[in-house]
Amino acid sequence: VLTPRSGRIVAARKLLRRSARREQGLVLLEGPSAVGAAADAGLIQELYVTADAAERHADLVERIEAAGVRPWFVAPEAAAALSETVTPQGIVAIVPLPQVSLQHALERPALRPAARLVVVLAEARDPGNAGTVIRTADAAGADCVVLAGASVDPWSGKCVRASAGSLLHLPVVDGVGVEETITAVRAAGCRALAADGHAEAGLYDLAVTDVLRGDHAWVFGNEAHGLSSDVLRTVDSAVSVPVYGRAESLNLASAAAVCLYESARVAGGPSGRGWDT
């Protein structure tokens, strides 16, 4: 049973830092959803699990073992040492850092979906919000998510946890500037729509619905400051989620859920966003 001072745990713990993740090309994934998604994708290189968690997630651990990865049993303190969350979940995997270029993420697949849906988070600073938006983007059938500009690292513990495995379900790109991202998205044939509480055009306006029928990208701004006027000048249109009551605004993840599902609804659901035959 490994302790926080075991060499493997000391080495793995370094991956809590973004710089070490980049350098080694490896990330830590904590919790059954993320580890399960990594197992589905055949990505697990190492698995650390407490006796308790091995019992709670016996099926998952068995599945990973059957795929040829022998789990390391660790003390609860060692699992906690690999966790960035308040309640460590006792199951942590090391997987290769998925490296996807923006260009590649924006390529239209050979069997192309009827309409592409791209999600851009500009300067998103809260890892919980970012992870939640990645999860919602996955659920809504988005093609990729870009964490642009000085956004949080998608592979930080809190973001991984909030994404509930979705980080491994669709390409997530980071490290590209916001305006560069919007330029690339538009060059790839997507209309860029900024979600902006002050925009005149409302989400349910007919002209917006028309845009949602084609390839498009939603751009969401920072939790506190929204989108800068520079960014607003680079998009095709700005769109507001209407507020019917007395709230000043929606929070970032809620606004994203409303916009992304309106895209999914307009596209006509699985068949609309599915594959051409």
Next chain:
Amino acid sequence: VLTPRSGRIVAARKLLRRSARREQGLVLLEGPSAVGAAADAGLIQELYVTADAAERHADLVERIEAAGVRPWFVAPEAAAALSETVTPQGIVAIVPLPQVSLQHALERPALRPAARLVVVLAEARDPGNAGTVIRTADAAGADCVVLAGASVDPWSGKCVRASAGSLLHLPVVDGVGVEETITAVRAAGCRALAADGHAEAGLYDLAVTDVLRGDHAWVFGNEAHGLSSDVLRTVDSAVSVPVYGRAESLNLASAAAVCLYESARVAGGPSGRGWDT
């Protein structure tokens, strides 16, 4: 300048406990959004503010003073003592605990809105989620929110903060059992719809759209366990938010945002959810 040991701060600090809030009929509201909403409603009994926050929110403090409430200047440590959040915001008000009965919240107003929208959270345990749903319910034009069963206290610091003032914008009821709430909602003429990822009926099915045109209530379950089969038996229908990608589900606040805005969209926005003439 008051310190954490000043009598007023020691007394106010007691209101961090639910039992003291009930006993005294008072709650603490932290942060500029919540304090601003309380000022709009003329509810502020006491205001505690640090020198820094008084400068940052000079307009708000001035407005409260003009209404006859003299602010108490407090040391940052005293503001922190009244805060349940990691980053205290330096501005805290005491307001009377709004007491709304479920019966009263469900009454159709004299100038009745075209269709009523009620939100029920059953056994919601995360105060951040609950506050976010209250904020979204307000934005979507809902009539009231019920935190039913063993849900978190809406007046806990984290819920107040996540609600961004919306707790004071619409009636929020707690302390009523889940099944009792659903029975009352249905007796008041609202169709009860359970949001349930396993339901056959999808949010965008025509039959569901028809229900959303009339008075209805959305019932959302616990973050981890969803809704119990007992609760599912008491509602009129169960409805799933479709998942188009590979996510297993949406998180509670995102699912609520999608459902409540679909209700708002179907009702036709402010005119649809507005007042009959």
